[in-house]
Amino acid sequence: MASSVSSTSKSKLHSVIAITGATGTMGKATVEELLRKKDKVTHLKLLIRPSKKNRKLVKKWLTYTNVEVIWGDLFDIPKIKQLVFRADIVLHIGGLVSPKADYVPELTLKVNVESVKNLICAITDLNQIDTTRFVYIGSVAQYGSRAIPLHWGGPGDPMLPALYDYYALSKILAERIVAESKLKRWVSLRQSAILSKELLYKGNSPITFHVPLNGVLEWSTIEDTVSLMVAVCKIDVSEEIWGHFFDIGSGSSFRLTNYEFESMLLRALYCPPPEKVFEASWFAHRNFHGIWYWSSDHLNQLVPFRKGITAEEYFINMAKSLPTYFKLAGIIPSGIIKMFMKYVASDRHFGTLGWRKENNETLLKAFFIPGMTNNNWSQALIVPKPDTKDKNYKILDLGYDRWKPFRELSLKDMQSLAIRRGGECLSESMKDGDIKTPLTWKCSVGHVFNTSPTVVALGGHWCPECSPWPTSDMAKKDPLIHDIYMSTHNKEELND
Numbered sequence: 332m333a334s335s336v337s338s339t340s341k342s343k344l345h346s347v348i349a350i351t352g353a354t355g356t357m358g359k360a361t362v363e364e365l366l367r368k369k370d371k372v373t374h375l376k377l378l379i380r381p382s383k384k385n386r387k388l389v390k391k392w393l394t395y396t397n398v399e400v401i402w403g404d405l406f407d408i409p410k411i412k413q414l415v416f417r418a419d420i421v422l423h424i425g426g427l428v429s430p431k432a433d434y435v436p437e438l439t440l441k442v443n444v445e446s447v448k449n450l451i452c453a454i455t456d457l458n459q460i461d462t463t464r465f466v467y468i469g470s471v472a473q474y475g476s477r478a479i480p481l482h483w484g485g486p487g488d489p490m491l492p493a494l495y496d497y498y499a500l501s502k503i504l505a506e507r508i509v510a511e512s513k514l515k516r517w518v519s520l521r522q523s524a525i526l527s528k529e530l531l532y533k534g535n536s537p538i539t540f541h542v543p544l545n546g547v548l549e550w551s552t553i554e555d556t557v558s559l560m561v562a563v564c565k566i567d568v569s570e571e572i573w574g575h576f577f578d579i580g581s582g583s584s585f586r587l588t589n590y591e592f593e594s595m596l597l598r599a600l601y602c603p604p605p606e607k608v609f610e611a612s613w614f615a616h617r618n619f620h621g622i623w624y625w626s627s628d629h630l631n632q633l634v635p636f637r638k639g640i641t642a643e644e645y646f647i648n649m650a651k652s653l654p655t656y657f658k659l660a661g662i663i664p665s666g667i668i669k670m671f672m673k674y675v676a677s678d679r680h681f682g683t684l685g686w687r688k689e690n691n692e693t694l695l696k697a698f699f700i701p702g703m704t705n706n707n708w709s710q711a712l713i714v715p716k717p718d719t720k721d722k723n724y725k726i727l728d729l730g731y732d733r734w735k736p737f738r739e740l741s742l743k744d745m746q747s748l749a750i751r752r753g754g755e756c757l758s759e760s761m762k763d764g765d766i767k768t769p770l771t772w773k774c775s776v777g778h779v780f781n782t783s784p785t786v787v788a789l790g791g792h793w794c795p796e797c798s799p800w801p802t803s804d805m806a807k808k809d810p811l812i813h814d815i816y817m818s819t820h821n822k823e824e825l826n827d
């Protein structure tokens with residue numbers, strides 16, 4: 332409907348915009364774009380940690396009279412209050428992200444969850460719950476490990492972090508706090524992996540090998556991401572976004588298998604193809620994350636943000652942007668590059684070869700399918716092409732018609748969803764379409780909890796007391812988790 336497509340490029344921005352995480356990849360690019368806008372923001376408030384590096388980074392911004400830098404961190408309550416005071420909109424981009432988050436799991440959990448609590452408390456204390464819009468940046472990691480034929484997904488699919496992925500767990504817990512808050516207008520935008528030139532300089536992490544070759548990801552370019560951040564700051568942004576969950580992705584041509592992505596990335600870096608510089612057996616089989624988003628096109632309809640460039644063109648531009656010395660990679664023998672990559676994969680703590688050397692049974696069991704020895708390159712090619720007409724995929728069955736309009740959701744739908752989770756919806760009444768009033772639920776092991784249909788049906792959250800990780804025990808009791816678990820596990824593992 333034309334009426335739902337608002338937010339034209341000419342429409343006005345909110346006057347007071349508050350941003351956390353302004354010095355990270357996404358935050359920095361967002362601030363710079365906002366400062367470039369002709370209809371400038373009247374007041375841009377940024378919460379920034381007072382480090383030497385950050386002081387240097389924001390020097391340029393301080394010359395703008397409409398920029399207010401608040402020196403403090405996400406635990407500093409008075410500074411957080413100063414940040415959100417009279418803000419029309421808060422873009423909460425800050426927090427710890429992967430891969431750094433993988434090295435400091437406990438701190439990640441603390442920063443990412445506490446920051447949301449602190450921001451919402453501050454907005455509430457200042458009596459701004461009706462006036463301040465809150466944009467939470469979630470993550471594709473919240474969906475966890477998914478394999479064929481369940482490689483398409485979106486809001487409503489269960490929140491199921493990969494084992495030991497504390498970053499994903501932190502994003503799930505924090506998102507739930509947002510969705511259960513009393514804020515009048517909030518939205519969770521689940522970010523995918525960001526595609527930017529910076530990525531070309533980050534190829535030497537052992538985490539590269541945690542990514543299954545035949546897994547998928549819908550990439551989100553930094554340009555599209557920034558365009559979305561600016562679009563949600565517009566006064567006439569579609570009201571339909573508030574109170575919902577969406578996925579950020581750059582669309583059809585950016586829906587790549589991880590093998591395709593590696594190939595394109597190496598080509599951009601003037602390197603030989605994956606087969607020449609890696610062994611297929613270095614890559615994990617499961618326990619990462621990544622899906623192709625069926626909902627990102629919907630988000631683009633509601634809040635047009637895509638720049639329309641294809642992945643192919645994007646990689647060509649990335650390659651062009653590299654300094655000339657990168658072209659030297661083309662004359663380095665592939666054997667030398669392979670030796671270096673083997674060294675990277677041999678990292679004791681994070682490298683898959685390092686785990687084998689140390690016989691780290693726990694991690695090997697989590698990331699590799701027992702008995703799967705035919706790990707060769709042909710496996711990387713079995714994922715169906717990113718074409719929505721392709722029938723080799725299955726959208727998860729939530730137990731009710733997940734495509735029906737929200738205003739038609741009924742108690743019967745919620746009861747069916749609870750049964751699909753091996754539990755029950757204990758409430759005896761629900762007004763059709765009332766997705767905000769909490770209902771009472773019981774999980775498969777008998778924990779009773781109250782939360783809204785928005786949180787459970789639209790967000791995919793479930794029992795707050797149960798273990799958040801996908802275990803064989805959970806798969807036996809929760810039919811929905813069973814379907815996902817069995818896409819990446821052997822039958823024998825179900826009885827472990």
Ligand SMILES: [Zn+2]
Pocket residue numbers: 774775776777778794795796797
């Ligand atoms: Zn439970």
